[in-house]
Amino acid sequence: LIRFFQGNKNCQWSEEWLENVPIDHFSFHDNRVFRLRYLISTEHFVSNGPIFFYTGNEGNVELFAQNTGLMWDLAPEFNAAIIFAEHRFYGKSQPFGNESYATIRNLGYLSSEQALGDFATLIYHLKNKRLLVAQNSSVIAFGGSYGGMLAAWMRIKYPHLVEGSIASSAPVFWFIDMSRSVPQDAYNRIVKRSFLSSGCIEKNILDGWIALKNLSLTTTGRAYLNGLFHLDKKSHLKISTDWIMLKEYLEDIFESMAMVNYPYPTNYLAELPGWPVKVACQFFNSNKSKNDEELAQSMYGIMNLYYNYTGQKKTFCIKPDVCNDSAYGALGDPFGWPWQSCTEMVMQQCSSGPPNDFFIKNCPFSLKGQELYCINTFGKLGYTKALMRPHWSILNYGNRYPTATNIVFSNGYLDPWSAGGWSLKSRVMGSLISIIIKDGAHHYDLRGKHQLDTNSVKDARRLFFQHYLTMLLVLLEILIAGRMVTSDNVRKIGIFPPTPIITRNSSDNLWMTTKLNAIMESMNYEWNVKWYQSMPIDHFTYRNNEFFSLKYLANYSYFLCDGPLFFYAGNEGDIEAFAQNTGIMWDLAPRFHAAIVFAEHRYYGNSKPYGKRSYMDVLRLGYLNDIQVLADFAQLITFLKTDQEELGFCPPGTEIPVIVFGGSYGGMLAAWLRMKYPHIVDGAWASSAPLRNFYGTGINPESVSNVTTTNYVTNGCDWKVFSEGFVAIQKLSKTEEGRMKLNQIFRSKPGFEMKNFDDFTSLYSYIYSAVFYMAVIDYPYPTNFLTPLPGFPVKVQYNLLFYIIAYACQYATKAGINDEELAEQLYNVINVYYNYTGQLTDHCFTSNCTILSPFQNNDEVIAWNWQCCTSMTMQNCDRSGENDFFLNTCDNPDGLINISIKYCTELFKDIGYSSNFYKLHDTMIRYGMIYNATSNTIFSNGNLDPWSASGVYENSPGITNAMRNGVYIFYMSDAAHHLDLRTPNTCDPPSVTYERFQVTNIIKCWVYKNCTELPTSNPLPDNTGWHAPDNCQFIKHGYPWGYMEPKVYSYPIFTQ
Structure with a gap:
């Protein structure tokens, strides 16, 4: 049990470990696991009380536990458990022990996505195993800086696990794709603002740089600097250009001191007095003319203040390749964040010099320069520039948060990182709140109460309190609705094999098979076969830099720049079969001026990453899963919308809405694509999607x-x-x-x-x-x-x-x-x-x-x-x-799970399969079975379809809330598996025809911005007295199929 003092409070936690955390949450080529450390306090926790969950940053988790007093202050008021989760590869959570940073094959598992997967796994463990009676506990994520980014992204990517987030000083938009709104020199501009507002004179700082450069030109001058700065011998200035080391060392101090400019003494990154920037300005506030030595002394003054406020340090080491001294050394793990900045966290930063800032100009920022730094730093571990993915973070997490709710983004006006925040102004957009703290530095608001707190931070914390109460009220409404759901009143579902596969020739798991001729002449659809040739085999780690070609079918003959992209999320089979059997997309495309794309699922059809060797062993086959293919689709859609040879020819600023279609497993992918990438997908039609056919959902397996x-x-x-x-x-x-x-x-x-x-x-x-x-x-x-x-x-x-x-x-x-x-x-x-x-x-x-x-x-x-x-x-x-009427398999004494694992182990034993690849709760953790955060999704099922048993319905948890946000439920009589996605036909039952009519109008509202109110859904007919006619014929472009088209809004007129 560890104790520390937070203000006047004696706070304490226990150090615990979550065992068997997967090294890789997103593929199945590596079955290794590791231990994740977390700190826990249940002193104030009561049954189903909230869980305050800190999403650990790039450092030892104790540092954040000691400097996030807000959680400790609020916990008694809300009877909350407190959790500080350590980020993998930082602190004691080293997946490979001392070898964690040895090679890219190990270090490649360090990423924000993997860390979020760790946190999601830990939350599931806490609620279902570790804490007593916590299944209905709300989880509020807290985080500051990079931890604030993770807190926000936890709510965005795992809203079923996290009810809300406090994301303090989170530069969520500080990526090169956002350079228009986040200038590359913004950080140092705010550093300058903070120092000048505290009394520093800009000319004195600028003259200080010149003085250091001048003194370094001579042996005498360098000796003076070595002595003045008490430099360790191994980092002495020996040649004239060595002054650059000293300059960069001092720049880090200016930049980090602006971050920790708190009104009282702290020891977050270093032992510092209150308002340290103001204290530092005593060295730069004189109007007196100074010589080079005196100017250098001022520079030494700020260095000594930052590194040696306690007076205990005797020497300073400024050479990065031989020293441990760093402005951020208190975080530990000096190569962790540089690695992330060389892979996914590529943030544009540089100095423009006067008048923007008081540093030596080194702009513009360039990816080539960053690549050179990364190769120099990590090249010996196997790093190549192919591992840098500068566009991935925005593609993955979004440049806007159209569906996000219950996030407070707080930023301090004094904090240099505030330039990359969600908003530069205080504002409210739904339940997204931006708070700007006028005298706040880096995540100052997360610190504990202090007698010297400013009024602005007190106001911010009051807003946190009010917003959290709102989150609790929403959660209570969801839980009350959720308790009404039982396995008896949830309808049935289906598409895949209804029983465990018994033999190798069983077709239970197969539903794309025949090549025989059709009984009825089908519609002839035309498409171009295309390939996206640079699809990463692994989107979520940085150790495999291989790419493959993903096949897609495209028809742009109907497309105009006012229209959407109709995108089919490919299933487990050749994509041509789905293109031929999803006629509704073709039927509606001319009306919407839509582009049509059918994307093939990796490892199916012709999209095999390793060709004929794709199924050879787990090292290759392990990249086949749902979450990797969703990332494929997200990347493909982004490419389609921006490439000039595809849809990127539209005028700048053109927004091309994306509507995703899918049936069966493809319907699951369509729904999940909207859930995980709502900034890319505007709506999804998920037909016959057995999203709840998993353990723990309450759906009977029979x-x-x-x-x-x-x-x-x-x-x-x-x-x-x-x-x-x-x-x-x-x-x-x-x-x-x-x-x-x-x-x-x-x-x-x-x-x-x-x-x-x-x-x-x-x-x-x-x-x-x-x-x-x-x-x-x-x-x-x-x-x-x-x-x-x-x-x-x-x-x-x-x-x-x-x-x-x-x-x-x-x-x-x-x-x-x-x-x-x-x-x-x-x-x-x-x-x-x-x-x-x-x-x-x-x-x-x-x-x-x-x-x-x-x-x-x-x-x-x-x-x-x-x-x-x-x-x-x-x-x-x-x-x-x-x-x-089947033979009983539910009561097998060996248990269904054990039978499945045994079967899988036997089936794939020759290619390296391990029983811990069988992830019983993966889907529950990754996507959730509570749909209150879902939006713009149509869930349709037919009563004849066996897979309808595990579809999403009005009584599914959270749906009542979600129906306010564009979620629609349709249950069609006399309809089998995704019949509604097929080409309209004169033999379609009335329930299907009316469902298609309503869905078309819903999609209109998703696509056209002049729709200000979502349509309401009407009950479908039960087809009483209906019989299929003798002669069945396809209906081409038959909307509105005999119904009256609504006049609420109209199609825009567009000339191309």
């Missing part, structure tokens, strides 16, 4: 199977044909005679017949896949999305007035017959799925014929299985009994 079964039984199938039929084929599989009968019934491919009982699992999986996917794509007209099928393939022929073709359920209406006849009925059902065109003469389903199956692309099978074995660890099982 829900998908229940919806599948309900679909069949409702449409005339006999439940017992399936439930008893599966038992029958299991029984037949146990004997040689029975297997012979099954081979005959299921037309087993010669040479690949069932030979033992183990082959039952292959046959069962083969049947299961057909039954499940036929329910998924139970469309009202013939399609060939996964395989050629008739319209409504699940339905039975009730009578010729309703349905012309007899489909699957006509083969499953008679239970109570013998085992062979039950097996025959099951065969007839699945033959609709696998062989509706009649081209197959036999079926191949045993494990040794995977490659021979015409319905599988083995690459996609491997890739999707990999995702299911890493971050997409979805929960699905079959309950049997009253829930569904």
Whole structure:
């Protein structure tokens, strides 16, 4: 237990460690873990009380705990726990111990994104394990300087974990992409302002630089300077240019003293008196003429004040490559921040000299100059300029925060870093608040109460208090709504495999398969195949400088500069199939003057980072996951909007709205892309997205199977044909005679017949896949999305007035017959799925014929299985009994999770898979299942779709609040998997047509700025009395599809 004094308070904390923190949160090529240190105080914490969470900076975490008294002052009033989390690679949180800074292969894991991942993991641990009864605790992030940036970004990237942030002195916009609003010489301009307002005379400082240069020209002068400044022998000035070392050393002092210009004595970066800048100005406030020696003495005066206010230091070392002396030495880890400034935190800073500042001019800032510094500093570790990504921070975190809420950005007028803050003026924009403290230095407001505090900082802290109360009231409303959600009243969902994969040839995880001809002529869409050739393989670490080519399909024939970009977030398959089956984008594009882009998902189709070697081992395959592909899409969209050969030809200042479409897993990506990159994506249509199909959401894992079964039984199938039929084929599989009968019934491919009982699992999986996917794509007209099928393939022929073709359920209406006849009925059902065109003469389903199956692309099978074995660890099982007609897998004594891990380990054992790659809570931590911070997203599901069981609905946590911010929920009768994204058709049920009509008007409002009020959604028809017509035809450009178009706003007139 460590104690320290904060004002008159005796504060204390315990040092604890979070074990098994992943080295890499964003890929699965490295299974190593490390220990993250944090300081904790629960002295005032009560059940479900708030958690005050400090997002650690670039230094030892104790330093921030001792200098962030505001948290300690507020904790008793709010019964809060206090956490100070240490930033990886700083303090004691060294992932590789003494080797952490040895090579870029280690140091490359030092980044803000990885640190945020650490903090998110720690918050999840605190709320669910470490603290007693904290599941409903609100988390408020605090941070100053770089820690303030992290606090703001925690709220922006993880709003489901952090209810609000106090981001003090956070230069969130100090990046080269923001150079117009943050001039490169802004920092030193404010340094000058602070010193001159404290009584310094600018000419004396400028003359001081000249004096140092003059004295360094001679041996006598250099000897004088060596003695005057008490320089350590190893940093003596020996040649005339050595004065530059002394100049830079002194510049750091001016710059850092302006940061810590507090009204009372402190020891944050150095032991200093109150208002140290004013004290320092005693050396520069004389109007008396001085010679070079006297001017040099003034320079020594400020150095001695900063480094030796206590009088204990005897010598000073100014040579950076041999000395530890630094204006920022108190932070420790001297190479941590330089590394970050050489990778992601590339901040433009330089001195323009008079009249901007009183330093020697070294502007303009250049990336080449920064690259040279970085290579000189880290080249011996393997650094190359390819590791510098100067545009990434703004691309990743944003140059604006359109959806951010509950963040207080505070800046001090005296603080040089204030130039890069969210706002240079006090202002309120929604629940984003900017506070400018007129006599405040660097994160002065985060310090504890002091008798010498200025009135402006007291006012700022009062505003913090008021804003925090507002956050608590919002959270209370969310929690009350959240308690209403139970697993019984949440609807069902689906797209991926509903059961654990049993054999290598199982198609459960595959849903992009067939290359057979369509039953119904499809619309012909045209596109250009393009490649983005410089996509980073790893967006989130700085150790892999490899790039790959990402494929995308583009059609700009409808685009005008007043229009949006319609962007499809590619799923687990060839992108052409999604382009051909997402007709709504093509249908609406001319009306919106929209550009159309379909982006392929990495590791699928032709976008394989390592070509044929992409699946060879975890070192390559490990970069396949959802968060990396979201970064791909964000980078691609930014490129498309700015490149002259794409959409960048529009006049300067043109804002091109981006609407992301996605179905199934693509729908999940569309929603997550809006959540993670709202500064890039203006809205998302997430159709049939099973976003809640994960552990810990309250969704029953057997829900998908229940919806599948309900679909069949409702449409005339006999439940017992399936439930008893599966038992029958299991029984037949146990004997040689029975297997012979099954081979005959299921037309087993010669040479690949069932030979033992183990082959039952292959046959069962083969049947299961057909039954499940036929329910998924139970469309009202013939399609060939996964395989050629008739319209409504699940339905039975009730009578010729309703349905012309007899489909699957006509083969499953008679239970109570013998085992062979039950097996025959099951065969007839699945033959609709696998062989509706009649081209197959036999079926191949045993494990040794995977490659021979015409319905599988083995690459996609491997890739999707990999995702299911890493971050997409979805929960699905079959309950049997009253829930569904499948065999029971929910009650396996080994447990579903253990079975999945065992399967994954066996499947990928040859390429280096480790069981700790199976991330059970990754999606929960990364994206959350509380949607109060979500905006401009359409969640649509159909009642026929098994995956609808785990979609997002009105009763999902936080949705009530989110619906005020452009979130819409549509639940369509008689609709299967993302039917609403397909080309409009005369056979579409009224519910789908009216949903599309409403969605189109919502997108209008997202796209056109003259829409000042979001449309309200209306209930969809239940299709009572509706029947699909006999002749189904596509409808081209049919909006408003018989409904009355709203007149609230109109399309802009644009001439190009």
